[in-house]
Amino acid sequence: MRFPLLLTLQALWLSVCQATQHYPTTWGHYDLCKSHGYTDEGPTWYYMACQPEAADMTKYLKVYLDPPNITCGDPPETYCTLENPYMCNNECDAATEELAHPPELMFDFEGRNPTTFWQSSSWKKYPKPLAVNITLSWNKTIELTDDIVITFESGRPEQMVLEKSLDYGRSWQPYQFYATDCLDAFTMEPKTVKDITQHTLLDIICTEEYSRGYVWKNDKTVRFEIKDRFALFAGPKLHNMASLYGQLDTTKNLRDFFTITDLRIRLLRPATGATMVDENNLSRYFYAISDIKVHGRCKCNLHANSCIFDKERLTCECEHNTTGPDCGRCKRNYQARAWSAGSYLPIPKGTANICLPNSVGPVIGGRGKRLQRRPDLNPDLDNEKPSISPESPGIISGGKDVEAL
Numbered sequence: 001m002r003f004p005l006l007l008t009l010q011a012l013w014l015s016v017c018q019a020t021q022h023y024p025t026t027w028g029h030y031d032l033c034k035s036h037g038y039t040d041e042g043p044t045w046y047y048m049a050c051q052p053e054a055a056d057m058t059k060y061l062k063v064y065l066d067p068p069n070i071t072c073g074d075p076p077e078t079y080c081t082l083e084n085p086y087m088c089n090n091e092c093d094a095a096t097e098e099l100a101h102p103p104e105l106m107f108d109f110e111g112r113n114p115t116t117f118w119q120s121s122s123w124k125k126y127p128k129p130l131a132v133n134i135t136l137s138w139n140k141t142i143e144l145t146d147d148i149v150i151t152f153e154s155g156r157p158e159q160m161v162l163e164k165s166l167d168y169g170r171s172w173q174p175y176q177f178y179a180t181d182c183l184d185a186f187t188m189e190p191k192t193v194k195d196i197t198q199h200t201l202l203d204i205i206c207t208e209e210y211s212r213g214y215v216w217k218n219d220k221t222v223r224f225e226i227k228d229r230f231a232l233f234a235g236p237k238l239h240n241m242a243s244l245y246g247q248l249d250t251t252k253n254l255r256d257f258f259t260i261t262d263l264r265i266r267l268l269r270p271a272t273g274a275t276m277v278d279e280n281n282l283s284r285y286f287y288a289i290s291d292i293k294v295h296g297r298c299k300c301n302l303h304a305n306s307c308i309f310d311k312e313r314l315t316c317e318c319e320h321n322t323t324g325p326d327c328g329r330c331k332r333n334y335q336a337r338a339w340s341a342g343s344y345l346p347i348p349k350g351t352a353n354i355c356l357p358n359s360v361g362p363v364i365g366g367r368g369k370r371l372q373r374r375p376d377l378n379p380d381l382d383n384e385k386p387s388i389s390p391e392s393p394g395i396i397s398g399g400k401d402v403e404a405l
């Protein structure tokens with residue numbers, strides 16, 4: 001009679017897997033910033049590293065197009081298909097709601113049929129390049145947690161660059177190059193994400209995987225593969241997130257790689273489907289995007305487990321007596337030691353590294369030497385070893401002394 005039980009367990013396991021398809025169970029840690037506990041002296045709080053849940057980040061962005069008037073429909077235009085220049089029934093008219101294709105349609109709910117999409121003007125100025133920048137701005141640092149997926153309604157571009165900014169759009173770095181011919185377009189060897197190793201994870205590659213023309217009509221997505229990169233540390237099914245978290249904790253470059261404030265999609269050359277551009281019918285060449293997926297979480301330096309969207313702006317709800325949009329500072333009167341980010345280590349609860357009240361005692365200069373140490377103070381306070389705050393016995397903090405897993 002073991003059989004039924006086994007089946008039940010299997011069914012249970014399957015449903016757990018389905019429920020957590022996006023986020024393996026190991027993502028669940030770090031959802032609490034503090035918890036209530038008791039010591040000999042009475043009730044107290046225990047503080048832990050914490051972070052907001054990952055979410056669909058496209059609800060919180062602003063989109064900017066360059067050139068600003070590149071959206072189709074003003075004046076109205078009729079488009080022909082790439083496959084058949086005599087099939088010209090794609091009409092764009094910005095003044096008619098049913099025929100308009102504004103940028104918002106890249107971020108609306110894509111559950112219905114037919115799809116809704118943004119569309120550019122056609123390549124009227126050929127051979128001058130048809131270059132369009134689509135910039136997505138959050139005005140907040142975001143940590144990516146899943147692949148960026150761009151779904152094209154037109155053919156996928158023959159040349160495109162995905163760029164990122166970490167400083168609110170002041171400077172930009174490429175994330176990935178995309179071309180039908182990487183050598184020709186960017187003088188880069190074509191690679192795929194499978195060529196990347198732990199040691200080359202920060203390398204920027206050019207891929208030809210997402211630029212094949214109209215023949216692959218069913219494959220309309222262009223991806224930036226976050227999960228494949230995570231998998232280099234966390235294993236193919238991201239079962240060992242602890243290992244990834246350990247790496248993120250100790251390697252700033254790696255953390256920064258997945259962190260953004262803005263994204264920019266630089267469309268450089270539309271799909272042409274053939275080796276020669278048909279100069280007599282340029283209405284066949286344009287860009288159209290039906291959906292963009294960006295999944296991530298607010299970066300709160302492990303000092304907040306929620307992030308709110310208020311007055312058009314994302315802000316971490318900082319705990320641990322930190323403050324600022326990313327909880328990047330200690331609150332006034334809580335500067336007894338230098339601010340530091342929370343730590344994922346030790347797994348699974350991490351270390352809060354809370355800011356301590358000034359009354360703990362004055363700290364001299366930058367070296368953090370302490371004067372007038374009060375007798376009840378833990379002598380290890382300065383070197384981030386686990387320590388007890390004098391005001392509230394039982395508060396655990398510090399602890400960067402754990403080896404990476």
Ligand SMILES: *[C@@H]1O[C@H](CO)[C@@H](O)[C@H](O)[C@H]1NC(C)=O
Nearest residue numbers: 067068069070071074075121
């Ligand atoms: C956009 O505006 C610029 C400058 O006003 C103009 O030269 C260009 O033709 C316009 N482009 C489109 C596609 O309407």
Ligand SMILES: *[C@@H]1O[C@H](CO)[C@@H](O)[C@H](O)[C@H]1NC(C)=O
Nearest residue numbers: 080085086088280281282283
């Ligand atoms: C493209 O070809 C179709 C079919 O011949 C024609 O109806 C349309 O006007 C042409 N467009 C241009 C811009 O020549």
Ligand SMILES: *[C@@H]1O[C@H](CO)[C@@H](O)[C@H](O)[C@H]1NC(C)=O
Nearest residue numbers: 066067131132133163172266
């Ligand atoms: C797009 O952005 C790049 C830099 O990221 C800039 O050089 C270019 O002028 C922008 N505009 C267009 C239309 O490409």
Ligand SMILES: *[C@@H]1O[C@H](CO)[C@@H](O)[C@H](O)[C@H]1NC(C)=O
Nearest residue numbers: 062137138139140312313325
């Ligand atoms: C970005 O956020 C800051 C506050 O963090 C605000 O002052 C600024 O106006 C925002 N910028 C934009 C373009 O929304």
Ligand SMILES: *[C@@H]1O[C@H](CO)[C@@H](O)[C@H](O)[C@H]1NC(C)=O
Nearest residue numbers: 034047319320321354355357
């Ligand atoms: C911040 O400081 C206040 C006042 O001392 C204290 O009640 C609170 O528990 C502190 N919070 C954290 C997370 O340390």
Ligand SMILES: [Ca+2]
Nearest residue numbers: 105116117290
């Ligand atoms: Ca859409």
